[in-house]
Amino acid sequence: MIVADRKPFDEIIKMLAPYSNILVLGCNECVTVCAVGGAKEVAILASQIRMRRMTDGVKTKVDEKTLERQCDTEYLEELKDVIGSYDAVLSLACGCGVQFLGERYIDTPVLPGVNTTFMGVTEKQGFWTERCQGCGNCVLDRTMGICPVTRCAKSIFNGPCGGSWGGKCEIDKDLPCAWHLIIERYKERGRMDAFMEIIPPKDWSTARDGGPRKRHREDMEI
Amino acid sequence: MRISYPTSIKIIKVPCTGRVDIIHILKAFEAGADGVYLVGCLEGDCHYLNGNIRAGKRVKYIKKLLEETGIGSDRVSMYNVSSAEGMKFAEIAREFTEKIKALGPNPLKLIRV
Amino acid sequence: MSTQGNLERVLRSGGFVVTAECGPPRGVAPDMIRKKGEMLKGYVDAVNVTDNQTAVVRMSSLASSVILKDMGIDPVMQMVCRDRNRIAIQSDVLGAAALGIKNILCLSGDHQRFGDHKGAKNVFDIDSVQLIQCIKGMRDDGRFLSGEEVKPGPSIFIGCVENPCIEPLEIRAMRLAKKTSAGAQFCQTQCVFNLGSFERWMEMVRQLHLHEKVSIIAGVTPLRSVGMANYMKKNVPGMDVPDELIDRLKGVPKEKTSEEGIRICVETIERLMGIEGVRGIHIMAIGWEDVVPEIVKLAGLYPRP
Structure with a gap:
């Protein structure tokens, strides 16, 4: 929501x-x-x-x-x-x-x-957190269902950065490091090979950087 | 026990303080109340588990709303009293009334637009 | 454009390198950089120039590097991904190479929350691993990130950083492997205070044979006071200062603390020199640059090759 x-x-x-x-x-x-x-x-x-x-x-x-x-x-x-x-x-x-x-x-x-x-979720009653930035090109399949664009303070694709400390982000000790979470899941699922792949620079043209976005379904037009 | 408490207090009965919503209290002030306080059961004694605790949290939030509105946060309070503490109930009634008297009337009543 | 810089030359000749750090001034004060340069010249093989470190605005890393270069010092220009997109980054790489800068150190960059412009918009168009790959592509393949041709490409010795003292260590070793395969040729580490942790990390690095592909330059910082040690332990993200070190500083009379700090630093360097795969040290004497020559001499690393 x-x-x-x-x-x-x-x-x-x-x-x-x-x-x-x-x-x-x-x-x-x-x-x-x-x-x-x-x-x-x-x-x-x-x-x-x-x-x-x-x-x-x-x-x-x-x-x-x-x-x-x-x-x-x-x-x-x-x-x-x-x-x-x-x-x-x-x-x-x-x-x-x-x-x-x-x-x-x-x-x-x-x-x-x-x-x-x-855009976020109700983590618990009275507490909402961000999950998606609408970058227009979802990578959740590569990152074990955890979005680095949204949940990493630096939106980096090959983390964790040097500020990740005890599984927390350098900007806030209560904020989990997204890359720490991703790696935990890679480990759980025996997919550390995926971690070793370098994710290339993202094409941000589908995000806000590409200008205001629109979606069109002609078949639905009345 | 025929314990008396100030007559200026109008009691509104609710099944649980957890039932009291933010808007109820704001409406009371809009209607001219000088102060509003909630009397809930003792913490841990709520028949509905935690209605009184939630009411307490709500009162804190309402204080913030009243402060920014210009009514002032001191005009609302939460107390926890057991049904066996009639003396304490009357004591709180007197204490709160004194406090509100010291604050003076609801500022809305002083201004007629 | 293909001539080597001094850092690369010493590493290629098999020498143990010594580098130091220079933070640019918060104003138009080129003489301040020259002063730091004079202090360090002859005692180190290259000088790192920070890029708006901790997100505090300072003179640009590129300009400051050029000032040092003109003094005959080999600068290691730091480049963070926080403030520029891929267009500006590649443009600055070309500019730096054109002005004779030979080394670029690629970092993500501290979040702007730590700096003096907390309301700034961050960029992070690419990350540090992608930055390494980008510079390598420009140099070796003659291509920009877009695939368009770079004519001619820049000759850059590519560096990265890693923190060898934060858990989980194996992730830090694996991340170095990613940076190495992206094209990093040297790696300067975060300050090493916890040698046990560093040694464990180096063991993992050796298991992955990374030390054969990337020159590991271990970071050291002389502790000037107990207060500074405590501050770094508590407030600097990713800094592991063991209590034994703090106790050692506390154990000497106050007027001797800095001397003890230098001694600890020199002992650390001596230990680091004995670790297989460590190719040099990087001295980060923050706000205490004038101590670098003394440390280099005490560690027996003077004169420089």
């Missing part, structure tokens, strides 16, 4: 300063699962904004709504009759939702209420 983090409250308040009629808009997908932008968080943030605006002495109307998804046009349509009545929408969706909503309704400012952080 896409994981996000709520923006600092003061930053949100500053962003909303010019507006008095605001819609806080959640998304029922990833940001709901990672507890940052679902209906619950919309209610909390809206309540916070109302109280803060009141103590600041600014008259404000804050409404709450959560869409099934903000990255699909069909769900954005739900807003077509109401969005015009707001000065701004504070979206708690990931960066995709914020942009897509803004593209659909160009007359209403759509502001981001969260910082989109990474």
Whole structure:
């Protein structure tokens, strides 16, 4: 899922300063699962904004709504009759939702209420970690199911670097060294021969480096 | 035991403090409460295993939300009291009321936009 | 362009090499490099020039190397993968070779989190093993990474680094094997304080016959004070400073600590010289470069060939 983090409250308040009629808009997908932008968080943030605006002495109307998804046009349509009545929408969706909503309704400012952080997993309740960077050319078959692009702080393909220490990464003693994990699995599966192969430089053109990406399935077009 | 406690306190009964959500407390402040405190069972005595412990963690989080909102983090608290400790319950009620009195009314009530 | 640098010359003649380290200044101070160069000249066979070590901005490794080269010193230009993509790296290799630099040491590079620009974007387009392969390809096959022709190719003596004192040691030996097959010709190790660990690593290196293909140059660092020893033990990733060494430094009066540190360093060098497959030493006297001549003399490694 896409994981996000709520923006600092003061930053949100500053962003909303010019507006008095605001819609806080959640998304029922990833940001709901990672507890940052679902209906619950919309209610909390809206309540916070109302109280803060009141103590600041600014008259404000804050409404709450959560869409099934903000990255699909069909769900954005739900807003077509109401969005015009707001000065701004504070979206708690990931960066995709914020942009897509803004593209659909160009007359209403759509502001981001969260910082989109990474694609990851729920390691345990309340704890999310990164797993994928969407490099566009998966190497997990070669690296025993552990992604060096994402999980190595240096994204190196022939690790571990000299900073790997006791199985941990040099940048954070709580962070496992990805190459340490990969080698453990090579050993378990008797595949140290694979470790000895030099992985050549990666073609990053399929990653963000190649420019904004798109995927097209003509057969699905209506 | 006819122990008295301040009349300004409105008790809201829940099956377990674990049931109290963040939004419930924020709504209480939005509605004008000057302070909110949770009284859960003693740690280790939760009928639902750890509802009171989770409530305690939630209160910590709510303190952060209230602080940034401008209400102030001191207006919310968590206590753990057993059902056999009536005296302690009343004592906490007085203590919390004193604390809130010292803080003054909910800032939202002072401002009328 | 094919003439050898001094480091390669001494190694090829079978000599035991001595190199030292020079960290470029944090400003436009070429004289500071010249001063360090003067200090080291004649006592070492080559001088390593760090590339924004610990991700702290300093004068470029390339420019600093050229300053040393102009003084008649053979520089070992360090090159990290943190700050440049493959386009900039290959361009700098060509530039360095054109300016007469003969040795390049390939490293991943410390993460920018340790440096003074924590908000910087890192590159790591290629890693240290791929960098070795890249320079070898430019030199031996006359090809850039893209496959396009390099005309003419650079003549570079290719170095790598390895840490012989972090567990699991066998991975460190195997990684050296990868770097060797990628094209590394010499390997400078992280500071050796734990000789037992280093000896075990060297045994693995010999089992893999790596010492026959790559010249192992063991890193040493004189400990100036108990505080420095403790700091390195606790704060420098991958640094194994045994307690016996710290106790030995603590055992002498404070004004004699640095002397004891030099003595430990010289003893370490003597032990290293006796280990099969060790082809030289690399003295990293961080912020204490003026001690290098004394260490070289005390270890009986002066004059240089």
